[in-house]
Every structure is written in structure tokens, then in C-alpha cells.
Amino acid sequence: MRLKFYGFLLLALGLTTQTVSAIPKLPVPLKNLEIAGQVLQDGKPVANAMVNAYFYNCDNALQTSTTSNANGYYRLIIPSYPRVIYASCPEPCSPQPMPPEAVLELKKLKLAIPPNGINGYYSVPIFLSTHSLTNPTTTLCQQALKGGLETPLKNRFNLKLDGVPATASIPSTQAPIPPKPPVKPSEQQKCQAQGGQWEFISRGVKGCNLSYKDAGRTCTDGKQCSSGVCLAKERNPRASEGQCAASTFAIINGCLGEIKRGHWHSRACP
Structure with missing residues (x-):
């Protein structure tokens, strides 16, 4: 009995070590x-x-x-x-179900977006x-x-200013001064203008978290939802109905599955 007990104990410790070492902590x-x-x-x-x-x-x-x-x-x-930082998103990352706000944020961080998704550390x-x-x-x-x-x-x-004039050029008083181009709003300002919240939408990644009015409504396909995504209520391959996604965060992190044309489809957890 003692040998069996110690054997199960060593097996449990081994599984725990594998789980912890699967995603090492950030340095x-x-x-x-x-x-x-x-x-x-x-x-x-x-x-x-x-x-x-x-x-x-x-x-x-x-x-x-x-x-x-x-x-x-x-x-x-x-x-x-x-x-380094840790960035992740559900597979596949392109073109769906990753929302465009998250793609823009990852591009802003200059992270390559491979077709099979992102899940790793980046300098x-x-x-x-x-x-x-x-x-x-x-x-x-x-x-x-x-x-x-x-x-x-x-x-x-060493920083080099080669080719840059030592002093700013003074425009001629006779030449008209061109108007300043309009200031382009940042992604965060665009998000807030749409009523979204600029916050973490996945581990280590900030983006626009939009909320949808039809959240929780019964659906059988994403075309019936304003978010374009019908999330499954449970991980059940026989499920034919789901509910409309409540937010961008729910779309990225929902891993119970997705309902498309009345059929359940699996989704990878971020």
C-alpha cells in the first residue's frame, strides 16, 4: 500500500511540474x-x-x-x-475570431501575426x-x-543627426504658411468614441473592449448577433444553440465553443 501511495504521489508531483513549467513566468x-x-x-x-x-x-x-x-x-x-512580454490570442488569429482592435494593438507592438496564432514571448x-x-x-x-x-x-x-539642418529654416514672409494637418485620433481615442473601454483584452495585450446590446440573446449563427459571434454555453459537440457574445473580451477569451449555422465548433483557449 505504501509503495502505491508513494507512486501516486510522485506521479502527481510530476504532472504538477509539467503544468507549471509549460508556461514559465516572465523574467x-x-x-x-x-x-x-x-x-x-x-x-x-x-x-x-x-x-x-x-x-x-x-x-x-x-x-x-x-x-x-x-x-x-x-x-x-x-x-x-x-x-520580454507574453502575448496570446485564440487560434486561428486570422481572419476570425480575433477582432480588428486586437490585431491593430499587436501590430502597434510590432509583433508578427502568423496564421496559426500567437502564444509566446516577444522581445x-x-x-x-x-x-x-x-x-x-x-x-x-x-x-x-x-x-x-x-x-x-x-x-x-550613438545617435546621428546626419542630414538634419543645424537650425530650423525660417519661412519667407511672402510665402503663405500651409495649415497644419488635422491630428489623427489614436486607437484609444477611436475606441472611446465608439463607447468601448481601452483595457486588457488578453494576457499582456491592451485593446478596445466593446460591449454589445444583444449580449446573451439565443442564437444559432454569428450573423444573428451584432458582434458577429455566437458563443456556445457549454462545451457540447451536440449543441445547436448559443448566445450572442457580450464583449470583445468574451470573444477573445471564450473557449467553450462557437455555434455556426446551428452546429457547434471548437475554439482554442487563449
Whole structure:
């Protein structure tokens, strides 16, 4: 009896270890990541140049900034750098059932979207933008680090302003000043204009979470729902009816199945 008991115990521990190791935890972020270098223009140092750091691209939130010294040298310290993120979405990712808001968000993070779906870790690249204080109208954005688990704590990267005029050009008083182009609303602003909430719609991914008025209504096909998705109430291959999806979050994370033309279809869990 004792041998059987210990045998079952070892088997249970083995299964638990496999389950835990299947999706490893995200690594601890690097503290005080350093990027240092020199701002150059045609091989000459540029003093008092503004240097900003961003994750993924220069349109995202500013992480930290500094100004180059008299010899063009700068030094940036990012307090916390995640190195990698975990992104996932139901299979298949294209073209359905992944909503366009989630696709746009993943593209914004510069993550490739393979046809069989996403489920893994992705590096967090770091971009630096710079411009001379004497010519703030022209800003250059350059990728400084590819990111990933092998990112060192201290890094060096030189920023180049080659081809950028040292000072901003002064328009002629006789020439008319063209009007500024209208500011394009961000994806978050578009989402809020539609009545959606900008929040996490999947693990590690933010997007537009829209709510649908016909949520929970009995359906036999997605064409009967404003969301375009008829979710199954239970994982039952014989089910012929479901209910209209309540939100974008429910569409992405619902894994009980989907009803199409009165037949149950399986869905992968994110």
C-alpha cells in the first residue's frame, strides 16, 4: 500500500511540474538599464540635444529623457525594463475570431501575426528619438536595442543627426504658411468614441473592449448577433444553440465553443 501511495504521489508531483513549467513566468525586469553614447551630426558632437527613450516605437509612452552635454555625450537610465512580454490570442488569429482592435494593438507592438496564432514571448525593443535644441522641428527616431533576455545592463548607442539642418529654416514672409494637418485620433481615442473601454483584452495585450446590446440573446449563427459571434454555453459537440457574445473580451477569451449555422465548433483557449 505504501509503495502505491508513494507512486501516486510522485506521479502527481510530476504532472504538477509539467503544468507549471509549460508556461514559465516572465523574467524579473532589469532595474536601472543604462544606455549611453554620443549625439553626432556629420561626425561632430551635438551639444544640448534632447534624447528620449521609448518601448516598441517612438509613438508610445515616454520612459525617460536627458540632454547631451557640451561634448555631445548623453546617459539614459530606464528604472524598469521588462525585456520580454507574453502575448496570446485564440487560434486561428486570422481572419476570425480575433477582432480588428486586437490585431491593430499587436501590430502597434510590432509583433508578427502568423496564421496559426500567437502564444509566446516577444522581445521589447527600445527606441531613442533625438533633435537639436536649435532645430526642434526635426526629430529622428532610431532603434537602440533589440531587447530580449540577453539584454545587458549597460549599453552604448550613438545617435546621428546626419542630414538634419543645424537650425530650423525660417519661412519667407511672402510665402503663405500651409495649415497644419488635422491630428489623427489614436486607437484609444477611436475606441472611446465608439463607447468601448481601452483595457486588457488578453494576457499582456491592451485593446478596445466593446460591449454589445444583444449580449446573451439565443442564437444559432454569428450573423444573428451584432458582434458577429455566437458563443456556445457549454462545451457540447451536440449543441445547436448559443448566445450572442457580450464583449470583445468574451470573444477573445471564450473557449467553450462557437455555434455556426446551428452546429457547434471548437475554439482554442487563449
